[in-house]
Amino acid sequence: MRTTVNRRARHAAVLAAGALVLSACSSGGGGGGGDDSSAGPGQDKNVSSNYSLGSASDSAGPAPEPAGAKEAKKGGTVTVLQRDAFHHLDPGQIYFGDMLISQLLYNRSLTGYKVDENGKVKVVGDLATDTGTSADGGKTWKFTLKDGLKWQDGSPITSQDVRWGIERLYASFETDGPQYIQQWLSGDGTSYRKALPDGPYDGKHLPSSVLDTPDDKTIVFHFLKPHADAPFATAMPNIGAVKADKDGKQKYDNEPFSSGPYQVADYKTGKSLTLVRNTNWNPKTDPIRHQYPDKFEISFGHQATDSTRRLLADQGPDKYGMSYTNAVAPEMVQKVLNDAGTKNRRFVEIQPYLDVINFNMDRLKDVRVRKALAYAVPSGQIIQQIGGATAGQLATNLLSPSIDGYKPTDPFGKKAKPNGDPDKARALLKEAGKEGQEIVYAYANTDVQQKVAVVVTQALERAGFKVQKKEVDSNVWDNSIGEVKNGFDIFRTGWGADWPVASTVVPPLYDGRVIADGAQNYSHLNDPAVTKEIDRVNAIPDVKTAAPEWQKLADKILTDDVPAVPTYANLQFSLWGSGLGGVKYHPVYGYPDPSSVFVK
């Protein structure tokens, strides 16, 4: 899993950047005091206890009725307002939140996430009958396809289509999607591409010792190493079926062939996407999706203020409107919260993205200095700057609450002193004999981050540091901090795991072997004890047994090495039109899920 850093990097970095923008847009409220306690986040649906592997019966269709299903009727058009245009429709290329959520409607993967109305998530078989059976200590995974699966033209979906869907990921144009399965099958980094340089297009295929399809219903993966979390990896949108004679390579990006309840009717790149019912989709095979509305009309170019105003006004087609990723705009949060009419058409939920302030351990070698920094950082005030109670939730350790095995440990007492503990920090600094230590604090030059810089500087100076603020152009921010010799002491980064297992968090962020330009070990932590422990926990064949071990390791890293201090977990504040029902939160992707939405 260590090997998949690059691609995941991109996912996390861009998503985190997106989350940054969104959270930048989700500050709010104001103008008078009022009853704020009722305005805070609702029930926390993104906690580890909510995740489990589903059984074969969980994987059978049809999907459970959504909340308020009595009002549900067939028909109607759902309007979706999005800020950024989709980069891709090809499921093989999809990795960003907006498209991940969108592809649920027209693409099915081997497994999927079944979210119930209480926010409990089960990994279930989607195209497959269950979450797969492993042999060989987790090196071999076998999936069986369900009966009655059909393409949008009525032809059956077979294991040959799944094989094609996976093999085409080896082609050189498939650059933007996740690479877990390819790397597990054929080698680290981008070396897996050598196994099948042009994908399946020249008539070549992966040998059956790697990817086997003994019959029309069965597909067998032979991984190089054991991978206990394979059912999660096969839930990524690119591990699904693609029909060979509909595959126009790059052109597939504009006309994906649907296996889900909706199909592409009209796509104007950069402007709009219309999805209409796929009449050949069989609800009995699908444990996740519904097919209530006739149409989804997705349009791009709506800033958060624009979409919030329209959804709040609740007029015309906006009455049936929602947004996948646009959060409620900062300046309108309080307005939305104070509007009693929005009570049943909004939620605030924790996203899988966790923000930390990294300490560059090449420069800050004294652990007491790093500890002092960790105590001094004013997480509460930082949350205030990024948008307050609907934008972020205080984080106390290095795992996000969404990660399996998460425990709310708090080694630096952040819950008790969210705005930092300058006295303790000062004492530690004195002990280290580094009073007045100079800290180069880098930040992306946006108006929100400028303000964060103000509170961070203040807090650090109170603790006895001297701060040199370096603003970095926000367009080159990701590259600047990704350089190993970046010359900065501390800077913020965000990370979102692809699935709620800590093997997608701890190894890429804190394994000393992955320090490289553009890699995610931003703190440059290189502790042999940590590396050894990572290997040990990674080798545990059962995800559930490994989960508490990861938390222990993360806590050990935070208390002994202090490579970073957690600040907050991002929140998603969504609003939709009063004419829609069945909107629920998708805890894995971190956005509202359209697959069971209906028009009242």
Place this chain on the structure above:
Amino acid sequence: MTSPSPAAPATEPGTAPAELIGRSPGQLMRRRFRRDRAGVVSAFVVVFFFLVAVGAPLISMVYGKDPTTTYGLNETGLLNQFGYPVQPNGGISGRFWFGLEPTLGRDVLTQLAYGIRTSLLIAAAATALCVVTGVLVGVTAGYLGGRTDYFLGRFIDLLLAFPQQLSFVAFTPVVYALFVSPEKETPTYLRVLTLILVLWALGWMGLARLLRGQVLSLREREFVEAAKVTGASPWRIITRELLPNLWTPILVQSTLMLPTLVTAEAGLSFIGVGVVEPTPDWGRMFANGAKYYESDVTYIFFPGLAMIIFVVAFNLLGDSVRDAFDPRTRR
């Protein structure tokens, strides 16, 4: 020198007719200006703004707050959980006269005073530099004419063709990188100097062009011819004959330029190449206010009102000054 044939002998090298009482044009101008009530009021307003700018530390001392302390973060009960003032009207109270800044909780009054200070200092310095450069280049080009005029003209064209904002964004980081070690914070004085320099470098061309045209038409007039015939040096002709006739456009242009530069500076701060937090800045206050207005309209009220009053007063002042100089243009 492209001097035309000498004209009739000049009567006197003086500038204006002074037949009856014998007032200088300057005296006449002052008399006319004093009679213009709007002009006088706006002059006072403008002076007031400059006083506020200069006296910001004094205001802060008397009032007992400073612009960088985050009162709302240091004390509980001032800002709510979304970072907005708990008290109505943006947190205006006996303690915070103009209210509190959302999210950071700083005092708006001192922020505004210091912000005006930053913005006016930068804009005034840039205006002064622009005017000096504009006059020098414009008069030189107009008076010398010929090849000098041609090359200066093309140089002005070149500079005018630069997209201003884009050049600012592109050049400022380069300047910072040149002068600041990568491990040190960019000092505020360097930011201010850089701002003044970029505003100056791309701000003087309009005035220069205008003055060139004026000089071109003036230098053919009889009194200039007369001065030439009497053997006056070019320097004397420029300072004694031409400049006094150019004061009107120069003054009007600079009174218009200053508020424009204040807004330009604000724009630069907004896109992140101007001064950054925690240096107070009028323009950034304005930009933030525009963001918060849905929930805290009071915050934009004072900086906005101040900006409107300032720009209107300065424009009225410019009008009055022109009227006073040149009563024929009076409406």
